[in-house]
Amino acid sequence: MYATQSKRNMSFEYQAQIINYRPSLHTRRANLTVKFQDIYGFSVEGNVDDVNVLNEVREKVREQGRVWWALEASKGANWYLHTHVSSTLKASLKLSALANAITLKRLIRKGIPPVLRPKIWFALSGAAKKKSTVPESYYDDLIKATEGKATAATKQIDHDLPRTFPGHPWLDTSEGHAALRRVLVGYSFRDSYVGYCQGLNYVAALLLLVMKTEEDAFWMLAVLLEDVLVSDCYSNNLSGCHVEQRVFQDLLTQKYPRIAAHLEALEFDVSLVATEWFLCLFSKSLPSETTMRVWDVLFYEGAKVLFHVALAIFKMKEDELLLSHHVGDVINILQKTTHHMFDPDDLLTVAFDKIGSMTTNTISKQRKKQEPAVMKELDQRFRRLNSLKDAVGQ
Amino acid sequence: MATIGHNNLNAKLVLLGDMGAGKSSVVLRFVKGQFLEFQESTIGAAFFSQTLAVNDATVKFEIWDTAGQERYHSLAPMYYRGAAAAIIVYDITTQESFSRAKKWVQELQKQGNPNMVMALAGNKADLEEKRVVLAEEARTYAEENGLFFMETSAKTAKNVNEIFYEIAKKLPRAQAPQNPAGMVLVDRQGDAARASSCCS
Numbered sequence: 001m002y003a004t005q006s007k008r009n010m011s012f013e014y015q016a017q018i019i020n021y022r023p024s025l026h027t028r029r030a031n032l033t034v035k036f037q038d039i040y041g042f043s044v045e046g047n048v049d050d051v052n053v054l055n056e057v058r059e060k061v062r063e064q065g066r067v068w069w070a071l072e073a074s075k076g077a078n079w080y081l082h083t084h085v086s087s088t089l090k091a092s093l094k095l096s097a098l099a100n101a102i103t104l105k106r107l108i109r110k111g112i113p114p115v116l117r118p119k120i121w122f123a124l125s126g127a128a129k130k131k132s133t134v135p136e137s138y139y140d141d142l143i144k145a146t147e148g149k150a151t152a153a154t155k156q157i158d159h160d161l162p163r164t165f166p167g168h169p170w171l172d173t174s175e176g177h178a179a180l181r182r183v184l185v186g187y188s189f190r191d192s193y194v195g196y197c198q199g200l201n202y203v204a205a206l207l208l209l210v211m212k213t214e215e216d217a218f219w220m221l222a223v224l225l226e227d228v229l230v231s232d233c234y235s236n237n238l239s240g241c242h243v244e245q246r247v248f249q250d251l252l253t254q255k256y257p258r259i260a261a262h263l264e265a266l267e268f269d270v271s272l273v274a275t276e277w278f279l280c281l282f283s284k285s286l287p288s289e290t291t292m293r294v295w296d297v298l299f300y301e302g303a304k305v306l307f308h309v310a311l312a313i314f315k316m317k318e319d320e321l322l323l324s325h326h327v328g329d330v331i332n333i334l335q336k337t338t339h340h341m342f343d344p345d346d347l348l349t350v351a352f353d354k355i356g357s358m359t360t361n362t363i364s365k366q367r368k369k370q371e372p373a374v375m376k377e378l379d380q381r382f383r384r385l386n387s388l389k390d391a392v393g394q
Numbered sequence: 395m396a397t398i399g400h401n402n403l404n405a406k407l408v409l410l411g412d413m414g415a416g417k418s419s420v421v422l423r424f425v426k427g428q429f430l431e432f433q434e435s436t437i438g439a440a441f442f443s444q445t446l447a448v449n450d451a452t453v454k455f456e457i458w459d460t461a462g463q464e465r466y467h468s469l470a471p472m473y474y475r476g477a478a479a480a481i482i483v484y485d486i487t488t489q490e491s492f493s494r495a496k497k498w499v500q501e502l503q504k505q506g507n508p509n510m511v512m513a514l515a516g517n518k519a520d521l522e523e524k525r526v527v528l529a530e531e532a533r534t535y536a537e538e539n540g541l542f543f544m545e546t547s548a549k550t551a552k553n554v555n556e557i558f559y560e561i562a563k564k565l566p567r568a569q570a571p572q573n574p575a576g577m578v579l580v581d582r583q584g585d586a587a588r589a590s591s592c593c594s
């Protein structure tokens with residue numbers, strides 16, 4: 001049963017949702033908030049300017065598509081797979097691999113066309129490789145094995161299914177719920193240490209929308225948790241997430257000391273906003289196409305991309321943030337900004353051209369530096385809570 | 395509208411409770427007067443503010459609606475630190491959520507601001523036919539632990555404004571004069587921006 005279902009393409013086709021929105025004269029004049037559906041089927045509220053930006057973005061996506069097709073035509077369909085410079089290659093081949101790698105990185109930062117996303121994400125993230133190391137039937141077997149089983153994780157997943165992007169034309173249908181359930185339950189059995197963490201529901205839901213097949217979405221989720229993101233991001237006490245928050249705080253202090261100092265004076269802790277950013281990979285904060293653009297780069301360049309993007313959001317609002325007087329203002333500024341980032345290039349240009357380079361290596365070092373303190377703090381808190389229990393006699 | 399001598403009070407308020415107990419729904423009802431049959435699950439926490447007029451003062455609540463899943467527990471201190479008030483929410487249709495609520499109470503008694511006003515909310519009171527936690531049991535528990543108790547329904551709006559109103563009324567009295575942890579009483583004529591700095 002599941003086998004046929006999981007292989008079938010998702011019936012939700014975002015292409016069908018592409019409509020050019022022409023707000024009525026009345027709205028244009030009154031500059032009212034309009035409600036519309038974006039290319040992934042999410043309903044968005046914005047003003048007329050936002051609608052115009054989205055239409056421009058659609059045009060840019062089409063242009064970007066033409067660039068990719070042209071490259072495929074000249075370099076071959078899977079050219080992006082030949083970007084590894086190995087020592088055994090002939091000199092001329094090495095050079096072309098290097099050239100491909102440079103082209104690819106630049107190209108991906110400019111965005112992968114939506115139709116190519118499933119194929120390119122799957123190949124470049126390492127999901128394809130991960131899948132190839134297990135038998136063909138792995139996913140179907142896993143799903144069959146989980147059928148009818150109830151665990152703490154399945155209970156929480158069931159609770160969250162209707163609460164994951166409610167109102168979405170495909171995700172919020174019985175078919176959408178069932179697919180999301182299989183992916184999340186399947187993963188909770190694959191890694192029972194992680195089980196289910198709230199936040200993964202949003203990530204898996206978007207992966208389903210993009211990847212089209214449930215099985216590919218599952219492998220993307222696996223590669224994300226097991227290879228792309230910091231370890232223990234979602235497990236147990238979210239220790240990995242705590243580490244990322246501290247690294248982010250340090251980076252902000254390093255790169256933008258004025259913003260960091262101002263926020264510190266307001267007793268604003270970056271994790272007040274960034275926890276959700278990092279755990280949902282921006283899917284609850286940014287408009288869908290902007291989120292997808294972040295993920296394009298995330299799957300190719302790794303978890304450091306999250307820092308680039310988070311820093312960029314603060315940087316873009318520097319002036320306003322420096323004028324804020326209160327934690328609540330800071331949160332409102334950042335929330336409003338992220339919700340209205342309809343043009344992905346605005347964000348990504350800052351994220352990759354203005355922040356300055358950060359290597360995965362330096363990030364790893366910073367994580368190593370923060371880990372002991374985070375572990376110690378979590379451990380202390382755990383002990384304190386336990387002593388609390390003893391004191392109350394429970 | 396501001397009258398001379400009119401007091402303006404800022405209070406940080408945190409909602410704690412099991413996943414799905416209805417924390418976000420209670421806040422949404424209070425802040426926007428809305429209810430969604432399916433409310434998105436909260437990740438980390440969400441921030442809202444809402445002002446209430448109580449007697450001769452206005453109270454501006456800065457509300458932190460936290461995530462309920464157990465593993466998010468490690469984030470909670472950041473939200474209840476320096477809070478002037480807390481609403482601990484459980485769902486009257488599950489015993490588990492009531493146990494979880496009691497754990498939150500213990501933790502706040504031990505680690506929270508000692509002057510914190512604490513309210514216990516038995517939410518989803520509209521689901522009488524599915525009730526498993528008796529109101530009397532919760533009331534007794536609340537009395538024993540110095541909390542005030544109300545059964546609420548984010549769906550029907552029952553007692554939602556009331557619980558915030560009740561907290562607002564209790565706030566100034568709960569404030570020990572020598573230790574204004576969690577809130578600052580200011581004059582409305584003062585610098586509005588500085589006035590809103592709160593939460594030690």
Ligand SMILES: Nc1nc2c(ncn2[C@@H]2O[C@H](COP(=O)(O)OP(=O)(O)OP(=O)(O)O)[C@@H](O)[C@H]2O)c(=O)[nH]1
Nearest residue numbers: 414415416417418419431433436462518547548549
């Ligand atoms: N019948 C009824 N349903 C409610 C009530 N309050 C909340 N719900 C429903 O219960 C579900 C969970 O509500 P939320 O407000 O998201 O719960 P939460 O405590 O914020 O959950 P987390 O964010 O996961 O911690 C939603 O589908 C709500 O519609 C209520 O008073 N009555």
Ligand SMILES: [Mg+2]
Nearest residue numbers: 417418435436
């Ligand atoms: Mg919530």
